[in-house]
Amino acid sequence: MAARSQTMVVPTDAQLLKAQADLWRHSLYYLTSMALKYAVELGIPTAIHNLGGIFESGNSNLTVETYCLNPLSWLLVEGVEAEGHTNQKYFVLSTVSRHYVDASLTLADWFKKDLSPPLSSPFEELHGVPLLHEKMAELDEELDTIVREGVAAHDNLAMGTIIWECGEIFKGLQSLTDCSGTDGTTEKAIMKAYPHIKCNVLEQPQVVHTAPTDGLALDIFKFVPPAQAVLLKV
Template sequence: MAAQTQTIQVPNDAELMQAQADLWRHSLYYLTSMGLRCAVELGIPTTIHGLGGAATVPDLMAALSLPENKLPFFRRLMRVLATARVFASADGGETERFRLTPLSRILVDGVVADEHHSQRCFVLGTTSRHYVDAAFALSEWFKKDLASPVPSPFEDLHGARLFDESTPLLDPELDATVNEGLAAHDNLGIGTLFRECRDLFKGVRSLTDCCGRHGATARAIVKAYPHIKCTVLDLPRLVDHAPRDGVVNYVAGDAFQCTIPPAQAVMLKLVLHHLSDDDCVKILAQCKKAIPSRKEGGKLIVIDILVEPSLGPVMFEAQLMMDMLMMVNTRGRQRNENDWHDLFMTAGFSDYKIVKKLGARAVFEVYL
């Protein structure tokens, strides 16, 4: 350990006050996460939606059948969540009404509507005991000399990997929640993709969605572009439960080992950020074998997070949080453009372009 110096530069008065406020915020952000979890568990967004999109605290408490003496506490929870823009509030005081915001609208459950994918299970999964315990073990994990490939803190602590067959053995309820959360998370914004990237699927006659789960994205592509012949490749445990209605073809297999079904375009949507660089290169090299040259209209479509400080502090912080999420729970990471360039080139592709940046994500076309 470095020798300790006996002097320190003490912050000035203004810096000290700010430092203390920052210390409170950063030490206590978990209470925002748990407040959000509490809101989802109680069903507050769904209840406000049921009450017409805005409600006073007494109305909400009555609809949720909460004991009257919890009213002052509930008001404090709602105040924190409104400050975090989970809800919006109008007319402070006794008549204060809380409204849904875009964030709480995507937490409303039980609504069947195009492009609505309730993110309730994303919140429940990411704030679950298993995730939080893994984050709690971070400093111990850093100190351990673990052989490569280095397991994530989640894997090291729980002896199971997320999103594979070991998760249900660890906890079937966690497995169900994280899978539902992942599906909702990955399906969010498909309509935006079609609206913003009109040329992406233009001229594509066949497409393989590699690691495409039950085919929600592939089915949406076929709905928007009925001429595209879509195939979904995923593990047998997923494909065995996929709908057999002929809208898309399903192939069960391990993308690292099997032949990826050849197509004019192969897509990897929100797959690579779960994987280490080595595994990304392996899977990219597999995808490469499935597509024709650029001249023949072949391309790989990658849709994933593109880390960029220029997106502004809020979006950049969200991307870094997603990177920490990957570090604590998977072997993957979020990547900047240099990282993506290196992956594509190492896997043997010759060129790529960023078709569009969509919030925290980007759409890449990658060519042989």
């Protein structure tokens, strides 16, 4: 039986108009990331928090604009934890850093290259060092610190809530290994909720040496200490 031919459907004028709006929106999305970056660098969420959570802009002759802290803003207020949710300042600053953005601008060239496995990431291909590698400090010491703080903020976000809401996964456990446990915040939260669970934090040597908690300086791709459960955060 001959294959049925499919007729190409031409979009309507209304669909093309909406597509044009979507195109502009996607093309200018980077401005949202940059605005978030500068809001964090200028400490705007913290400033609004210090004013009681509300900031009014304007004068008696003009309409007064009111800015309030929303849930996203709460995660960016320094010195305050919102119900156990850790501050996400460094996560924002790491993801919009110059080195990250520069690497993203090379994606087209990276896809065109005939690279042999194992493939290096666009970041490594451009800067000569992988993310979170011990040599990253040689590339940019400040970025290395920001990225590690950002990873810790990401890993520890809402951990208390997760442990409370998903407590059934910890039932019956006597031991647990937290892989890439950064500063041990997750371990402390688990042990506070379940004191009987023996926890180990597994991290890279350069992280363990600076973390405020005891950890095991091991490569998770080579060895993971025996435990009833392994915790991986992605």
